């Protein structure tokens with residue numbers, strides 16, 4: 410059976426009332442394989458029942474809180490579309506601040522050696538590889554499934570970072586970098602935000618260190634400890650962190666002997682990325 414025009418229109422309207430009209434539009438495009446323009450240009454187009462059932466099922470999952478990006482399999486970051494799966498964090502606009510600060514540090518270094526620790530979908534490493542074609546970019550993650558998504562994104566965007574499975578710096582023995590960037594898991598274990606806004610569908614490994622009482626800073630501490638051994642003299646460490654963690658992350662960098670410590674604000678004006686410079690050798 411094929412639906413009548415009215416039926417398709419009704420379906421879209423009902424979906425819009427449940428999940429918002431923008432999400433309903435994206436899910437309809439995904440289920441039908443048609444662009445928005447095609448759907449507008451051919452409002453009488455009929456679709457097989459199977460397609461409409463797929464749409465209904467996506468709408469039901471969205472209504473249950475599953476993020477749109479996982480349902481359609483992609484998300485936008487820095488103006489590019491990246492593949493995502495439930496193995497990776499969905500790219501957040503705040504992370505553009507990390508890329509901007511990384512760009513400011515990498516500019517001017519010839520063939521910079523850059524490491525993105527905890528690369529997830531690969532967004533940061535891939536943007537840096539695109540902006541700095543002569544850079545040697547290494548992207549690590551402890552999750553093999555995340556690295557699979559990151560590799561697919563690198564191929565999609567025609568760049569070739571080196572991907573390494575690594576628990577923080579464990580697989581980077583003896584390597585030095587001119588810039589280390591990371592958006593580590595930083596939500597405190599047990600934070601009620603973990604139960605909201607689709608976060609239960611995202612990998613907990615990407616969101617929190619899982620340790621009660623650590624204030625979400627355990628991964629950041631490990632990152633700073635490890636980075637000290639892998640930054641070339643005068644090189645920079647950039648860490649994305651939570652909206653209320655800036656002062657504590659600056660203090661951790663100071664304790665570890667970094668200089669030039671400062672924070673950069675995201676587009677909402679929140680201190681979001683801390684940076685420090687590794688001591689130069691005496």
Ligand SMILES: C[S@@+](CC[C@H](N)C(=O)[O-])C[C@H]1O[C@@H](n2cnc3c(N)ncnc32)[C@H](O)[C@@H]1O
Nearest residue numbers: 498527528529550551552576577592593594615
């Ligand atoms: C907040 S996500 C960031 C992902 C991506 N860089 C982004 O900005 O969208 C943190 C990432 O750290 C990874 N991770 C967690 N524990 C790790 C560990 N011990 N070693 C390396 N990566 C780890 C997670 O798998 C996840 O991909």
